[in-house]
Amino acid sequence: MSLDSKKFLLQEKDIPTAWYNVTVDMPNKPRPMLHPGTKQPLKAEDLYPIFAEELANQELNMTDRFIEIPEEVREMYKIYRPTPLVRARGLEKALDTPAHIYFKNESVSPVGSHKLNSAIAQAYYCKKQGITNITTETGAGQWGAALSLAAKHFGLELAVYMVKVSYHQKPYRRSIMQTYGAEVIASPSMSTKAGRKIITEHPNYQGSLGTAISEAVELAMSTPNCRYTLGSVLNHVSLHQTVIGQEAKKQMEMAGEYPDIVIGCFGGGSNFSGISFPFLQGKFDGSRAATRFIAAEPQSCPKLTRGVFQYDFGDEAGYTPLIPMRTLGHNFAPANIHAGGLRYHGAGAIVSQLLEDKIIEAVDIPQLETFAAATLFAQSEGIIPAPESSHAIAATIREAKACKESGESKVILFNLSGHGLIDMAAYDQYIAGDLSNYEVTQDSIDNNIDTLEKIIK
Helix, strand or coil: CCCCCEEECCCHHHCCCEEECHHHCCCCCCCCCECCCCCCECCHHHHCCCCCHHHHHHHCCCCCCEEECCHHHHHHHCCCCCCCEEECHHHHHHHCCCCEEEEEEHHHCCCCECCHHHHHHHHHHHHHHCCCEEEEEECCCHHHHHHHHHHHHCCCEEEEEEEHHHHHHCHHHHHHHHHCCCEEEEECCCCCHHHHHHHHHCCCCCCCHHHHHHHHHHHHHHCCCEEECCCCCCHHHHHHHCHHHHHHHHHHHHHCCCCCEEEEECCCCHHHHHHHHHHHHHHHCCCCCCCEEEEEEECCCCHHHHCEEEEEECCCCCCCCEEEEEECCCCCCCCCCCCHHHCCCECCHHHHHHHHCCCCEEEEECHHHHHHHHHHHHHHHCCCECHHHHHHHHHHHHHHHHHHHHCCCCEEEEEECEECCCCHHHHHHHHCCCCCCCCCCHHHHHHHHHCCCCCCC
């Protein structure tokens, strides 16, 4: 580990006072979400039975560039924000690269990931509306842990549907949620119609985020005074995460540099959006037009690199609105990789549109490469990263090696979205040589997508 890696720290007064709504500045706005029944563009009130009203309003807001952060939310942010920006000199030295590598360290939150940025906001708006119960899904458990803490803080009862493979792979994340007071159910389960149908048809199915979302939405819609909350994909979640990039812009100014490349791992889009959207302002206004933005996804779930752009459901049962997204199909069954938070079939509407417009890029990375990158990062910077975050590290290493080959000294910024201290079973398997790469065949992608209804708006 290098002893000269340098932190750039802000003060409490530097915590953003508003979230940045990137849709206002996009050259092409995201297509509207559609009502699953009528196939007509959604109105905010169509979402009120599922989400807290203020969150539904934020979801469809494309007119206000900045949306004020409530003071109660900002006060809770002060528990862990602002988060550090770190010059990763140890990693630079290990790679012998002329690149300058920085990472925004979101792993310092009480739950160890960036997910708390939106969990606090969503729980606050539910409490403010008088809602008493909330439901959600979780993959690796980072979102579930964050929402469990936020729900307890605001006095809400929470039920979490955790993807079954992660429920068994990551028992300590389950324990964290239960310690905070949440009920955790392995998904698919027998507690919902959606879960029972899937188990009946596929008794050994190990679950997906799409399945867990279906169960959580169904429970919310059938429970009095209950609403559903989501940890990624939707516009209001990306909005809340922009505190990351806004802080990082100030910290890069402190460092006297500006990123040539901004990188985040990608499941549904929450942490990639958080680090990248505030920097996209420079691309939109032309002041920093050359900056590249790279979303790093797993090779086993390549919705950005190999999916199609069309309307699809956000969940497996088809309860959610139809979202204009890069998708592998809402019934896609991902491989049981350890980056459980990235095992999602689709991408959010904003990121999907940015990719269509070639404003951002995407790469898919094999599982073994991500763990090799994670191990090098741990040895050079002292932080053991979450398997999800390791995709961003792997993409960063690729770019840093390219700098070495070309002799260019580029500035690379990535988001360390969470630590991996509760993922050590995965590291054990990697060290023992028991992990494998998973690659989806093109035939399986094509066959899955062919089953989707083709909707053009």
